[in-house]
Amino acid sequence: MDLRSTWILYRRELRSALRERSVVVNGILMPIFLYPVLLWAMFSALSFVQGLNDGMTSRVAFTSPPPSVHAAMVDSILAREAMERIGAPDGGAFLPLEPALAALHGGELDAVVTFDALPDSGSALPENMGVTVRFDRAETRSVTARDRIERAVEGYRSAWIDREADSRGMAQTQRNPFAIESEDVASSENVGTLLLGQMLSLFIVIMVALGCFMPSVDTTAGERERSTWETTLTVAAPRSSIIAAKYLSVATLGVVAGILNVLALFLSMGAVVKPLLADAGDITFTLPLLSIPVMIAGATVLALFFAAAMMLLASFARTFKDGQAMIQPVYWLVFLPLLLGNQTGRSLTPTVASIPVANVSMMIRDAINGIFLWPLILQTLLVTLATVAALLLVAQYVLRFEDFLLGSFDGSLWRFLRSRLSSSSSTPS
Numbered sequence: 001m002d003l004r005s006t007w008i009l010y011r012r013e014l015r016s017a018l019r020e021r022s023v024v025v026n027g028i029l030m031p032i033f034l035y036p037v038l039l040w041a042m043f044s045a046l047s048f049v050q051g052l053n054d055g056m057t058s059r060v061a062f063t064s065p066p067p068s069v070h071a072a073m074v075d076s077i078l079a080r081e082a083m084e085r086i087g088a089p090d091g092g093a094f095l096p097l098e099p100a101l102a103a104l105h106g107g108e109l110d111a112v113v114t115f116d117a118l119p120d121s122g123s124a125l126p127e128n129m130g131v132t133v134r135f136d137r138a139e140t141r142s143v144t145a146r147d148r149i150e151r152a153v154e155g156y157r158s159a160w161i162d163r164e165a166d167s168r169g170m171a172q173t174q175r176n177p178f179a180i181e182s183e184d185v186a187s188s189e190n191v192g193t194l195l196l197g198q199m200l201s202l203f204i205v206i207m208v209a210l211g212c213f214m215p216s217v218d219t220t221a222g223e224r225e226r227s228t229w230e231t232t233l234t235v236a237a238p239r240s241s242i243i244a245a246k247y248l249s250v251a252t253l254g255v256v257a258g259i260l261n262v263l264a265l266f267l268s269m270g271a272v273v274k275p276l277l278a279d280a281g282d283i284t285f286t287l288p289l290l291s292i293p294v295m296i297a298g299a300t301v302l303a304l305f306f307a308a309a310m311m312l313l314a315s316f317a318r319t320f321k322d323g324q325a326m327i328q329p330v331y332w333l334v335f336l337p338l339l340l341g342n343q344t345g346r347s348l349t350p351t352v353a354s355i356p357v358a359n360v361s362m363m364i365r366d367a368i369n370g371i372f373l374w375p376l377i378l379q380t381l382l383v384t385l386a387t388v389a390a391l392l393l394v395a396q397y398v399l400r401f402e403d404f405l406l407g408s409f410d411g412s413l414w415r416f417l418r419s420r421l422s423s424s425s426s427t428p429s
Contacts, residue, residue: 205302255296
């Protein structure tokens with residue numbers, strides 16, 4: 001392979017790729033503009049839906065009156081905002097249970113409240129009672145009605161218990177013998193790091209694959225469709241230099257997409273997500289400095305892997321559309337990190353470090369969380385590079401056949417290898 005020819009062809013391939021609108025949009029513009037717009041739209045939609053649910057009027061029916069001592073409980077429930085009482089058709093205040101349940105199933109009611117008297121043996125307080133709230137969990141507004149009723153009953157119950165305790169001379173400390181208090185010890189940096197680790201580790205894989213997707217198809221199947229593949233092979237350079245230049249250009253665009261992904265998402269988290277999560281408390285997004293080279297190394301080996309796998313499959317296609325279909329199996333690998341789960345208590349292990357794509361995602365997440373398992377990081381990089389080397393060896397084997405180079409072979413990589421291996425095994429020695 002001639003390094004000088006490879007360098008010249010590499011620059012030519014990059015210039016050609018940057019002239020393609022699909023490559024620029026998917027590899028450069030999407031990482032820059034996708035995250036701010038997507039995150040803003042997602043959280044705005046969630047806020048909008050939450051606002052609709054909060055402003056929705058809950059239709060509630062009562063099947064029987066509560067004990068006279070707790071008659072105010074009905075008023076406490078109805079006193080909440082956006083609560084509407086539905087009575088009997090004849091004008092009665094209470095609706096029988098069966099018609100109420102039928103109306104609940106039919107969507108005419110959001111919740112049905114029944115007051116139940118407790119047996120004396122079941123309570124130390126003689127005036128205690130139970131409240132049953134029937135709702136339809138398949139309907140959002142019904143779940144909202146249930147939550148509103150439970151909060152109203154909880155408030156009434158707390159006030160009633162306080163009155164009963166006061167009348168019996170019980171001190172405040174005696175009313176809650178098993179009081180539970182919770183204290184969040186996570187700092188704002190811990191919460192921000194958790195969000196970054198979960199999102200960046202997955203999105204880097206997706207965006208690197210997306211950055212390699214279009215260039216790998218355009219530089220192989222796209223050239224065959226434009227009838228420039230044969231012309232490219234006739235330039236005064238070794239075929240190995242031509243293929244290496246194409247491969248390195250695709251990998252470069254994948255790395256660029258990954259780096260832009262990190263920058264865009266990091267800036268979007270602070271500018272877009274933080275204001276929308278203001279109710280969740282103070283959140284600070286920071287990255288350990290040592291995680292940056294780990295992420296760059298991860299994006300680089302991912303780009304080398306996706307570029308090799310996608311170009312190898314797409315090179316057998318005759319049209320751009322067929323090339324896109326042929327490399328879909330490679331793109332499914334981006335879901336491997338999701339299959340492994342996103343548990344915060346799980347870090348890189350020797351087993352996970354041996355699984356391509358998933359190992360890099362886990363390595364990046366650990367680095368963002370300040371966990372640097374250097375032996376496993378080295379294993380991750382070596383496993384990924386070994387996979388890349390295996391793919392390049394397959395590509396080198398395929399390049400030996402003229403019917404592939406000239407485009408006369410009609411089929412996929414799997415069909416090509418099966419036909420060659422079967423013919424070589426049937427050849428007498």
